[in-house]
Amino acid sequence: MIRVGIVDDQEILRRGMKAILSTEEDIEIIGEGCHGMEGYRLCESHIVDIILMDIKMPVMDGVEATRRIKRDFPQVKIIILTTFDDDEYIFDALKYGASGYILKDAAPEEIIRTIRDVYGGGAGIQPRIAAKVVERIRHMEDKTTARDPKIDVLTDRERDIVQLVGEGKNNREIARQLFITEGTVKNHITNILEKLELRDRTQLAIFAVKNRLV
Numbered sequence: 001m002i003r004v005g006i007v008d009d010q011e012i013l014r015r016g017m018k019a020i021l022s023t024e025e026d027i028e029i030i031g032e033g034c035h036g037m038e039g040y041r042l043c044e045s046h047i048v049d050i051i052l053m054d055i056k057m058p059v060m061d062g063v064e065a066t067r068r069i070k071r072d073f074p075q076v077k078i079i080i081l082t083t084f085d086d087d088e089y090i091f092d093a094l095k096y097g098a099s100g101y102i103l104k105d106a107a108p109e110e111i112i113r114t115i116r117d118v119y120g121g122g123a124g125i126q127p128r129i130a131a132k133v134v135e136r137i138r139h140m141e142d143k144t145t146a147r148d149p150k151i152d153v154l155t156d157r158e159r160d161i162v163q164l165v166g167e168g169k170n171n172r173e174i175a176r177q178l179f180i181t182e183g184t185v186k187n188h189i190t191n192i193l194e195k196l197e198l199r200d201r202t203q204l205a206i207f208a209v210k211n212r213l214v
Contacts, residue, residue, distance in 0.1 A: 001026060001027070002026055002028065002049050002050060002115060002116070003028050003030045003046070003047055003048055003049045004021060004027055004028065004029055004048075004050045004051070005029075005030055005042040005043075005048050005051045006029065006031075006033075006051075006052045007032065007042070007057070007062070008032075008034070008052070008053075009034045009056075011034070014032050014034075017052060020108045020112070024112060026116075027112070027115065030047070030048060031045075031046055034057065035059035036057055036059065036061055036064055036065025037060045037065070038059075039051055039053060039062075039065045039069065040060070040065055040072075043069055043076050049076070049077065050077045051069065051076060051078045053066060053080055053093075053098070054080075055080060055081070055082055055093070056089075062080060062081075062093060063093050066078050066093045066096045066098050067097075070097030070098075077118050078093070078097070078098045078099060079098070079099060079115065079118055080093045080094075080098050081102060082101050082104065094206060098202065100114060100117075117170060121200070148207070148210075150195065150197070151213075153195050154192065157178075160178060161174060161185065161188050161189065161192065162192060162204060163208060163214055166204075166205050166207075166213055166214035167214055168205070171185045189204070192204065
């Protein structure tokens, strides 16, 4: 069972998310909040797997809430609820450990798929806004910035996988493109994260962009 909390200052959105998720047998809504501090308190009082987190909220915004939750409850995964106007905040949230992001107007099946992907260790990166985040990271990185020397410890196959993760592809898509099994992809990613000393797949995607592997 995937235990999910919903944190957004718009009650109509919380109701909509609850209506979508309550139809799924493997998802349980354990609570909700209207600002980031209430999201933090959910993690204090419940066993939480995933928080759906808005960005712009009163009292405590989603970026600061993400930072505090990942600091004190690192096992909790956070998916940012966003609009096209929030891209600068998305990057900050990813930097603090968010596992992905999804547009608030995404189709129900896309929301559910993202939750399951993130719960399973994947990165919840919607193609519609992935390009904007990639461009922001590229803009922030000085073209003269030296590449991370840890790249040199990767095999050619591992570099291929890092590139595809940076492009937002999931394990199934990577497996099909490289003609290997999903299990092999998962094992490669585990090894890559260890070699690069990264926490999760989302950090790996950011690493790929920063080092111009994408």
